[in-house]
Amino acid sequence: MNSTALPLIQLAEQFARLPGIGMKTAQRLAYHIMTISDDDAKAFADAILTAHSTVRECSVCCNLTEKDICPVCAEDRRDKSVICVVESPKDVAAFERTNEYDGVYHVLHGLISPMDGVTPDMLRVKQLLARVGSGVREVIMATDPTVEGEATAMYISKLIKPLGVKVTRLAFGLPVGGTLEFADEVTLFKALENRSEI
């Protein structure tokens, strides 16, 4: 016999479908929803529906936005000849927080990963190639320094280089504020290899 109310089980199952949320955490979240006010529960449900229905991909860079063209692509002072290629909208937000980059972005919405069945045609590669034709002088490959990130950067750079556009990759080295002691061998080797004169 099940002592837990069915709607509560169903809510927990919904939470458990989210990435990184296991069944135990999902149950805890479902119980939490029982303790919040009616207004808060409605606000949560509305936020899901509103975000899902109003947010779509920018027709230029594929970043998520409410408008047809995202604020970054719409801004005049941005250097449209430099495109920073990233995996996801989170990465755009990360670069924007640096307040240093004044080019534009291209969001792939994933990385090539044969293990997970993600092939290049499932990413926004075609849209990137279409953009590269018109007055672009540099494409910065800013995917994660992982196997999938490297493979994606290599794949895309091979497609873009023949078009006569400069393709660059983010620098590898010691993270600022980190300690040598905890740096792994590959990072340390990269830091040594790419050392610069002071």
Place this chain on the structure above:
Amino acid sequence: MNSTALPLIQLAEQFARLPGIGMKTAQRLAYHIMTISDDDAKAFADAILTAHSTVRECSVCCNLTEKDICPVCAEDRRDKSVICVVESPKDVAAFERTNEYDGVYHVLHGLISPMDGVTPDMLRVKQLLARVGSGVREVIMATDPTVEGEATAMYISKLIKPLGVKVTRLAFGLPVGGTLEFADEVTLFKALENRSEI
């Protein structure tokens, strides 16, 4: 300038209000919602609203249920003279999984915790005392073996004992499948103190 669409930020803020979900995880979950189908997004929002509006407290044991009286309290074969007092509906589910307990429950919906501002009158203690009067022979204090759980067990047992009802506490000792090496001193002492003849 903010590169993230407002509905997405608002959804992330909703996720971040859940217990144990930080802002980074909340953003990841919000982006995930963008990738699911319209039907799935609607199902998620509906699950929140349905669970919140249909689930309430059992009028006997205060466990969460869709009906006026929960399935455990409604079941005839249950021994109504033994009440297992637990912190939350999760704990009822845990005891039910053992398939060994045939008494009933009482859900406190919290533990006494002056640090967090939780006083006894914020728990379902009054409802428990009202039940204890009529033909109950044992109350099992099954709160967590933490400072708050112990304090709550002590507080309630002091209220119930004068009514002539037996009050018991869950056994402390080694967890089954655990190793002596990793048992803490207090647990090991309790296991030694409460040893039984074989």
